[in-house]
Amino acid sequence: MTARSDSLVARGTAVHVGSSTGFARGEIVDGEGNLRAIGTCRRIIRSSELGEHVALRTLAAAPQPPLELPSMEPRFEPEVTSRADLDAFLRSKLARRLGLTVSEVRERTVIVHIPVSNDLTNIFGMIHGGAVSLFAEVAIAVALHALLPAGSSFAVLDFAINFLRPVPPDGAVDGEAEVVHSGRRFSVVRVQLRNPDGRIAAIGSSTVYLAGGADRISPDA
Amino acid sequence: MERPIFDELRAKLESASGAPFYATTGVSLTHLEPGFVVVELRPGADVTDAAGRLLPGMAAAVADSALGAAVYSLLPPSQISQTVDFASTRSPA
Numbered sequence: 001m002t003a004r005s006d007s008l009v010a011r012g013t014a015v016h017v018g019s020s021t022g023f024a025r026g027e028i029v030d031g032e033g034n035l036r037a038i039g040t041c042r043r044i045i046r047s048s049e050l051g052e053h054v055a056l057r058t059l060a061a062a063p064q065p066p067l068e069l070p071s072m073e074p075r076f077e078p079e080v081t082s083r084a085d086l087d088a089f090l091r092s093k094l095a096r097r098l099g100l101t102v103s104e105v106r107e108r109t110v111i112v113h114i115p116v117s118n119d120l121t122n123i124f125g126m127i128h129g130g131a132v133s134l135f136a137e138v139a140i141a142v143a144l145h146a147l148l149p150a151g152s153s154f155a156v157l158d159f160a161i162n163f164l165r166p167v168p169p170d171g172a173v174d175g176e177a178e179v180v181h182s183g184r185r186f187s188v189v190r191v192q193l194r195n196p197d198g199r200i201a202a203i204g205s206s207t208v209y210l211a212g213g214a215d216r217i218s219p220d221a
Numbered sequence: 222m223e224r225p226i227f228d229e230l231r232a233k234l235e236s237a238s239g240a241p242f243y244a245t246t247g248v249s250l251t252h253l254e255p256g257f258v259v260v261e262l263r264p265g266a267d268v269t270d271a272a273g274r275l276l277p278g279m280a281a282a283v284a285d286s287a288l289g290a291a292v293y294s295l296l297p298p299s300q301i302s303q304t305v306d307f308a309s310t311r312s313p314a
Contacts, residue, residue: 007262008262008283009259009260010280010283010286010288011260012260012289012291014256014294014295017256017296028309037280037309038309039281039284040309041288041307043304044303045296047300048299048301056234056294057255057293057296057298059227059253062226062230063227064254065228094246094279119241119242123234123239124303127242128285129289130246130281130284131242131282133281133307134279134281134282137278138277141277155311156277158308158310158311159308159309160308161306161308163303
């Protein structure tokens with residue numbers, strides 16, 4: 001299922017939009033029609049203090065092109081990654097474009113440093129939430145590649161993130177990813193992203209299936 | 222369908238003065254109606270590793286865009302929305 005794995009389609013549907021919060025659900029399908037993920041998101045709603053910009057609601061109200069959705073097979077299999085992919089991962093175009101560096105590797109923790117700039121901003125001029133999620137997942141992946149035993153493989157089964165405050169478009173984000181649990185079959189990894197002022201911008205976590213050859217990173221107490 | 226109007230608006234949104242995140246990551250809004258949004262990551266975007274596998278995080282990045290936009294598309298002009306949490310599940314394994 002790696003053919004055309006660089007193609008993804010996400011469909012989002014608003015479930016509830018009230019006066020103070022909104023909620024949406026959606027699904028992600030790859031180029032082969034595999035259902036890759038099911039997701040939800042919660043949003044806080046507030047008054048705008050911003051000037052004119054091309055808003056999504058303006059676009060939503062515009063005449064629409066024909067809707068062409070890929071057919072979807074009900075296949076929903078874990079994508080297993082080999083731990084040996086770390087070097088390839090760090091050499092990848094996006095990792096290099098992100099300027100990702102690994103600043104520290106400890107027994108159960110890694111710290112990654114990601115410079116941020118205007119090229120990942122949203123319409124509000126702050127780093128896009130999708131990019132912040134990307135940083136968090138990249139930090140989790142680095143922890144798994146760096147800390148799992150050589151020859152092991154894993155599948156990241158879920159990902160959740162709380163956005164605590166915006167990430168400004170200048171400076172950098174430091175992500176500390178910790179393997180908080182590692183059993184025979186499953187691992188739990190938690191990540192904190194910090195802004196340059198040291199305040200936490202986001203907290204994320206993933207459940208990871210240890211697919212084979214993965215002994216414990218270190219026994220839980 | 223008057224596609225040019227949609228394309229023009231989308232180009233503005235995805236431009237450097239709109240939301241550069243889209244252009245940088247290769248994410249594109251392909252369909253928007255009030256409350257329903259389709260976002261695509263184009264084939265060939267620089268988001269794969271040397272083995273051609275999608276990098277971790279891109280699925281979340283794409284989904285965050287679609288879900289956030291779905292809520293945002295229903296708001297009155299005087300309001301904005303910001304994501305407070307996002308969660309996704311990838312496999313029943």
